[in-house]
Amino acid sequence: MKLLALIFPFFFWPITSPVEDDYTSDTPKTELRKISNNAFSKGEYLKYRIHYGIIDAGIAELMVKDITHKNGREVYHMVGKGRSTGMAEWFFKTRDTYESYVDTKSIIPWEFVRDVNEGGYIIKRHVFFNQNANTARDILEKNSKNYEVPVNVQDILSAFYYARCAETGNIQPGDVLPIEIFMDHEVFPFQLKYLGVERMKTDWGYIDCKKFIPVVQEGRVFREEEGLTLWVTDDANKIPIRLEAKLAVGSIKMDLMDFRNNRNPLQFRK
Numbered sequence: 001m002k003l004l005a006l007i008f009p010f011f012f013w014p015i016t017s018p019v020e021d022d023y024t025s026d027t028p029k030t031e032l033r034k035i036s037n038n039a040f041s042k043g044e045y046l047k048y049r050i051h052y053g054i055i056d057a058g059i060a061e062l063m064v065k066d067i068t069h070k071n072g073r074e075v076y077h078m079v080g081k082g083r084s085t086g087m088a089e090w091f092f093k094t095r096d097t098y099e100s101y102v103d104t105k106s107i108i109p110w111e112f113v114r115d116v117n118e119g120g121y122i123i124k125r126h127v128f129f130n131q132n133a134n135t136a137r138d139i140l141e142k143n144s145k146n147y148e149v150p151v152n153v154q155d156i157l158s159a160f161y162y163a164r165c166a167e168t169g170n171i172q173p174g175d176v177l178p179i180e181i182f183m184d185h186e187v188f189p190f191q192l193k194y195l196g197v198e199r200m201k202t203d204w205g206y207i208d209c210k211k212f213i214p215v216v217q218e219g220r221v222f223r224e225e226e227g228l229t230l231w232v233t234d235d236a237n238k239i240p241i242r243l244e245a246k247l248a249v250g251s252i253k254m255d256l257m258d259f260r261n262n263r264n265p266l267q268f269r270k
Contacts, residue, residue, distance in 0.1 A: 032106045032131060033152060038236045039164040042067050042076065043261035046239065048254045057088045060254060062160070068101070070110040075101040080157050092119040100157040106131070107162045112155035127155065127182070136182050149187060150180045163192060164238040168210060191215045200231050200241050202256065205268030208234040209241050236264045
């Protein structure tokens, strides 16, 4: 069930910030970028069923919960939740919550909260990003310190939404989208490699999807040869339809089971 624990954060209630100091007031090293977003907006809700064959293993939810302000900037408050269901509750009970406050213009995080319990393995993080000075600090870490991070670094939840804003109109098979993610006090160089367009069957009909495989450095979270594949709608929304992780026998799949308030209409075909 280790893969189940990995799938929850890959797709990815408000926690009051205990610190709101001048952490982000340093002199900027770089000017914040501007990114056009036509993929999502406030109120979007995505729900996924995680299953192994006919066996339900879990539920994952992603919400653009609200628009608020951090550090004088307008931000989306994103929330991702994952939980085990059915038989998975018996031997690998999982309760994961991720929150990210993402700049509406730059699509970079200012604050990130991770609160997970995966089979009794508990992780708690509360990270403040100084995107002006390219540093990050986890206030829950003992002897909390500033970590140097790359320009426009992402957390694991904001990376999902940043990838959806990427311009893919002229993308060709073999092209990659690089993303650098700060997680567990490390920077993970991450890529989404494009494979082509595939028509996928859903509960609402067929829909054309772009097919990707996630790749990171050897020894990191995912490697290309591990057989993790992602299909996202071939439209402005770029909504993930399916995530599949191959196992020695069968595969674990995450399929879209509900969606609301998407920014653009989804074009399903019978």
